Amino acid sequence: MANESFDNPISSDKVTDKPGLLEYAHSVGGAIVKPEDKGKIKGRAVTAMREQTDLQLSQLYRQMQLLAEQAKAIRNRVEVSERIYGAQMGFEPIVGHTYYFYEKKDGTDVLSLVAPNEWGRTNPFQRCVATVKMMADHTWDVTYHDSDYSEEE
Structure with a gap:
């Protein structure tokens, strides 16, 4: 019996010597391989x-908004700084010090060392526009006031 040849009942075109490369399970315990609907795969991928791209675009939009707000704040600081440098002042401002920006009744601007609460009854200004602090770049950090010092007529 040792020399008897084995007659395989399975056709030779249905047998392979590399079963791991088959597109279907080659044994009873093998994984089930189901063909995928390529339309579904592409749909999920799209x-x-x-x-993901909407999320990234949303992040970029928020960054652009922040940059636009920062640019607007810088432009505002420059405009306020030009107005302050055009104001009357009897001293040379020092970086890091706080000053008070007033508007006179005639519309002219004045930069002062004296705070609004330090004037008492003799406040010569119509209103304190802002408290300002000179920055290192010689622009001004501005805190606006809504106080009005106009005298009653």
């Missing part, structure tokens, strides 16, 4: 891609 959906995931759109969600």
Whole structure:
């Protein structure tokens, strides 16, 4: 019996010497391989891609808004700084010090060392526009006031 040849009942075109490369399970315990709907795969991939790119675009939009707000704040600081440098002042401002920006009744601006609460009854200004602090770049950090010092007529 040792020399008897084995007659395989399975056709030779249905047998392989590399079963791991088959596109289907080659044994009873093998994993089930189901063909995927390529339309579903592409649909899920496109959906995931759109969600990710929308998230990235949203982040970029928020960053652009922040940059625009920062640019506007800098432009505002420059405008206020020009107005302050055009104001009357009897001293040379020092970086890091706090000053008070007033408007006179005639509309002219004055930069002062004296705070609004230090004037008492003799306040010569119509209103304190802002408290300002000179920055290192010689622009001004501005805190606006709504106080009005106009005398009653």
